[in-house]
Amino acid sequence: MPGFTEGEGTEEFIEAFKGAVVPRDRKATARDLLPPVLLLASGEGAPGRAHRAMRGLRRMLYPDGAKRVPYAALGPDEIRAAAGRRPLTLDLGRELCVDVPRRTGALRLADFWLMRDIVEQALDPRAAEPDGGALRDHAYAQRLRRGPLLRALWTLGGEAGDGAAGSTAGPGWIAELRRLLVRPLFQLLPRWWWGRRRTRRLLRSTRHGWYADWRRVSHGRTAEEFFDNAARLVRAERARDAEAAVGRWEELLLRALLADLRRAARPGRISPWRRRRRTRCVFLLELPEDAAGAAAGERFLERYGEAARDTRCAAVVVVAVAPASPASSASSASPPGEPPEGASRADGVTEGESGGLGRAAARLRGASGMPSRAPRPLRAALPGPVPEAEALDLDPVSPRAFRLGPAAELALTGAVVASLLSALGVWLVGRITDEPDRGCLGAASSEVVAGRPELSADSPRKQYEDARRLIREENARVDREVADHRGTARTVVHIGSDVAADQEGQRYNAAVPELRGIALAQRALNDEAGNDSQKVWLRVDSRNAGDDFAGAPRIARQVAEDAREKGSGIIGVVGFSKSLKQTQEAVRILGAARIPVVGTTATADLMQVDGYYRRVAPTNSREAAVEADFAHRGNIMDDGTGSCSPARAAVVVKDPRDLYSDEIGTLFAERFGARPFTLEYTPGGRGGRLAQGQPPKDGVARKESIGELADAVCEQITANPRTVVYWASRALQFSAFLDDFGDDTACEGRKLTVLGGNDLTTAALAGEYADRPWLRLYHTVHVLPAGHPRLSDIAKKFNADYARDFGSHDLWRDDGRAALAYDAMQLMAEAANRAFRSTDNVERSNVQIGLDNGIRKQGASGYLDVGRGRSVPRDKPVVILHHTDRGSEPVLYCGAFTQNPAGRIAHWGPRGKFSCPRDS
Known part of the structure; x- marks a missing residue:
């Protein structure tokens, strides 16, 4: 500015x-x-x-x-x-x-226009000394010029005048009719009503009687007395020094204008x-x-x-x-x-x-x-x-x-209200006569499915190192460009977890796809910087925080120390794919050091410990709201005949020591209603030992082993066959649970319906649960499958780039982790580029300001609308997949997939009969 x-x-x-x-x-x-x-x-x-x-x-x-x-x-x-x-x-x-x-x-400044007419009359040297009646006539004449309806009524009552009595001229009975009926109706009555309203507002109103307070009027409540008082004010100010009079008129006009603006700015719900x-x-x-x-x-x-x-x-x-x-x-x-x-x-x-x-x-x-x-x-x-x-x-x-103008909205409101009664009758008749929809969600879907991927022959460690190699090569490219004075470079630190040690661990690991998404984003962003001198080149410093982020707080302290060194070039941090107590502590450390952080797939609301943290994944509260609505209203419970109905009850399985699991399990129980039964299990039985001597809460039971957990779930679904199991724990424990439930409980052969979070997605897409025909599994993901018609152009390009570099049948192509990491880098880069364009000085404080001011950008995982008090994109997409033999198919997808209104999905279910939960 x-x-x-x-x-x-x-x-x-x-x-x-x-x-x-x-x-x-x-x-x-x-x-x-x-x-x-x-x-x-x-x-x-x-x-x-x-x-x-x-x-x-x-x-x-x-x-x-x-x-x-x-x-x-x-x-x-x-x-x-x-x-x-x-x-x-x-x-x-x-x-x-x-x-x-x-x-x-239009701003209705009734008091101001009236006082303006009085002041302009007072400032006019050609105007005579007014009395109350003359001042009222002058003010009403000015009001007629501003109001076509009042002017038309005045004209109907007689010859167009100046606000005083209209003419009653005319031959015979016409003049008499005007005198007895037309003039009182079209001239005197509107003029009297106008004067009464002005008097009530300026003198008698206890809330808006500012004129009486300013003039200290303690008596007189009629229009005649108001204009008499105003005329005395005009005569008194004309006798004073000109500059002093102008000051007095300034006070009058300011109070009139501000009183009008105070009324105009009042929040209203009807108008x-x-x-x-x-x-x-x-x-x-x-x-x-x-x-x-x-x-x-x-x-x-x-x-x-x-x-x-x-x-x-x-x-x-x-x-x-x-x-x-x-x-x-x-x-x-x-x-x-x-x-x-x-x-x-x-x-x-x-x-x-x-x-x-x-x-x-x-x-x-x-x-x-x-x-x-x-x-x-x-x-x-x-x-x-x-x-x-x-x-x-x-x-x-x-x-x-x-989207509608106020006039159109007002016109439509009457029609809508008028149609509600008839629509209500039609709806009631339809509810009585229509057959209930008993089709199972996902039974005969024509949607694009997330096809069965192929497990790579490469070990997880090799895939991890290959992704790191791509980043090192891109960092070398940045160093060459900066050495040739072709741009400005900054560093983004990535904090990720270690990879699984065995081949089977691929199914549960997020480290590889996250690193791949960051590598793809770095390359794309640096290509843009090569074409635009007003964009920043980005280096990526990837740091391994160990298995399950055990070393995350230590790495965060190292990053904070490195960032304080002059010339470090560190502008922010991306990563933290899991919501754990150690990642929460790391985010708190980085926030205390005033380092902007953009999280990838961590969804817990409790990760938001300060204003320096943002993420591109939806929060647990949003996911739980969507999942609870899905379970409560969707036909997901199979009765064995091929027909399905919504769940009547729920069993929530969670780990009370796991930040993500405990929070999302609690949120689902609150939003589902019907008082779901909660089973708490911590791997190794540590959760039970921590609570020794404490009686369990009502509706909550603690289990020491997977076998006990499977028996407790079997007991609940036997008592109520329309019970859905909401699995809030991790995917590794879910596989062990299925092993015990299918063989070692009294529910052998019984249908089991499970709704799980994003942690189950990679294992489900890899076919981990395909050999269990008695399992009906729904699980969430944050992107639509590649090839889905609702994908944005950015998402299509990202999927094509991913397939080109890592294969079209790669394990992680459809689970969303790579896309979220890609979008986290996009947000950080956009904030850095804004700082570079406005100040030529890309520092962490300027990047934080860019994030605070708000960023709206199309991402690979959906439309990114963050900032302005929001730490998570508004209406971030949530997708629920149904696990089938041919792959996982979308049965619900809600949220802003694109900025275009057609890409903002607000309904789900058969013929879009249910509304998607929206962010507040």
């Missing part, structure tokens, strides 16, 4: 300004009064820097030829011309109503126009160099604070810029009886604060509630110029996010 430099609170002030204009808490526009801000440019070229700063602010609010928020701006020429002659609020109120943001409706108003209004003033104009601007800021306090209006942001002068730089004298500027008040408001942009930003962010005394202007030094800031981003609260 013009007028600011890095390192002087610029980014902080811009973000605070944006947050003030578009508050996250919509009630803040009616609750938290913001002090006006005065930005002072000093030194050589001060007027030019002030002008560029004002232009930058306007472009943020008006970037594409249309207002993003209601705002009014006054330039130095306008302020100079008005100083001492007319109130600045006249021009501000008029400009505020011009070109309002689309679909938010479609008011629901689209999510921002504060903005006043921008560029004060002139001359003393008279600058003094007029500063007096306006003082009067604004008093008016905002009196009207309790928190719906406005005021920013003024000015070339600094001795008068404006020094603290102005305090009024008699007031504390000196800069002194703290009891209510937390500081008068006349001076300081840097960072301090002003802190005050804007920290505004809370309505102060008891008028806030004085915040003064801040304006630094030197840099490239302009991005336009104000109103998504997802922008009026543009509404």
Whole structure:
């Protein structure tokens, strides 16, 4: 933004300004009064820097030829011309109503227009001394000019007049009819109603009677008495000094305008126009160099604070810029009886604060509630110029996010309400007469399946080292390019786990596909950097945290130490494919070191320990909501005849010592309802020993062995055959459970329906459970199978690149781990490239700012919409696969697969009869 430099609170002030204009808490526009801000440019070229700063602010609010928020701006020429002659609020109120943001409706400034008519009459030297009746006639005549309906009614009542009595001229009975009926109906009644409404609002309303408070009117409650009082005010101010009178009119107009804006900004749920108003209004003033104009601007800021306090209006942001002068730089004298500027008040408001942009930003962010005394202007030094800031981003609260205009919405509302009764009747008849759908989900699907892969002859260690070799080769390429002065390079650290020691361990290991996804992303991102000099080359420093991330905290401390070394080039960390207590601790260590982290497949909500952590996988809370809805409403329970029905009960199997397992098992139990029975099992029986002496919770049992666990599950499904087993534990224990359940329990030959999380996916896709015909297995994944028609172009290209490098029948092609790692690198690179384009200085702090500001990008695993208070992409895709002999087929997929509305799946089930759970 013009007028600011890095390192002087610029980014902080811009973000605070944006947050003030578009508050996250919509009630803040009616609750938290913001002090006006005065930005002072000093030194050589001060007027030019002030002008560029004002232009930058306007472009943020008006970037594409249309207002993003209601705002009014006054330039130095306008302020100079008005100083001492007319109130600045006249021009501000008029400009505020011009070109309002689309679909938010015109600002109804009833009080302001009335007071404007009175003030303009008072300022007109040709106007006679008014009495109450003449002033009322003048005000209503002006109202007729602004209202075509009232003007049409007035014309019907007689000849078009000036707001006084209409003509009753006409021959004979026509004149008599007008006198007795038409004129009272079309002229006198609307005029009386208009006067009554103005009187009630300005004098009698206990909430909005600001005029009575300002004028200290203790009697008189009719329109005639109001206009008599206003006429006395006009006569008294005409007799005063001109400049003093202008100040008095400024106070009046400011209170009228702010009272109107306070009503307009109230959150509303019924009016479609008011629901689209999510921002504060903005006043921008560029004060002139001359003393008279600058003094007029500063007096306006003082009067604004008093008016905002009196009207309790928190719906406005005021920013003024000015070339600094001795008068404006020094603290102005305090009024008699007031504390000196800069002194703290009891209510937390500081008068006349001076300081840097960072301090002003802190005050804007920290505004809370309505102060008891008028806030004085915040003064801040304006630094030197840099490239302009991005336009104000109103998504997802922008009026543009509404697909229907307010008028269309209002018109449709009546039709919708009218059709609800008939639709309700049709629905009831349909519920009574329709046969229930008994088809099994996944029984006859035409969807593309995740075909049976081929286990590689290469050992897991060789595949792991091959992926690391690809990264080393790409790092060497980056070093060559940087040595030839062809770009700027930074380092992203990858923290992963060790690979399995045996061939069978391929089925449960995420280290290889994650590393492959990072290698593919690094190559693609560096290809882009080779074509675009404004993008950063990326090195990847892959570090092995051992089996099950046992060394993750130690590796995190090493990364923090390395990052502190000058010239390390480390801008962030990706990885952490599992939600474990040790990975949670590692994320906490990196956050304390202020290192941005983008997780890959770890889904536990408890991994979110600070604002430096983001991930591309959906959270456990989202997965559990989708899975619980699927089990509760989907036809997944086979009764043995080929027909299926939803589950009536559930058994949750979880490991209380495993962060992921314990959390997702608990969340599923909460969302499924019907009080699922929970079985706790920790490999090795450690969970039971930890809880010795403690009675089990109601509906919870602890088991010491897989055999005991299998017997307990058999007992539950025998008691209620429509019980689904929700497997929240790890895949390795699931294989052992199936071995015991099929052979060593009383349920031999009985159908078993299991719903499992993403941890079962790789083993299921590899055919680990294919030889058990009595098992009906559903399991989640975070991507659609390769070749699915819902895939985005980015996902199709990623699948093609993966198949080219690792084979089209590779074990991990469809399980999503590689795609999530690819997207984690994409997010980190996008934040780094934004920092490079805006500052030419890619540091961790700038990368974190880029992530905080929000990134919207199409990824291989779905549409990535993160930032702006979100640590996880909004509506991240969740897919549930049904395990079959020919492969695993999608039976549910929900979420934002692409940015295009057609790629945002909001329904699942037969004919899309069920709604997908949405993120809040």
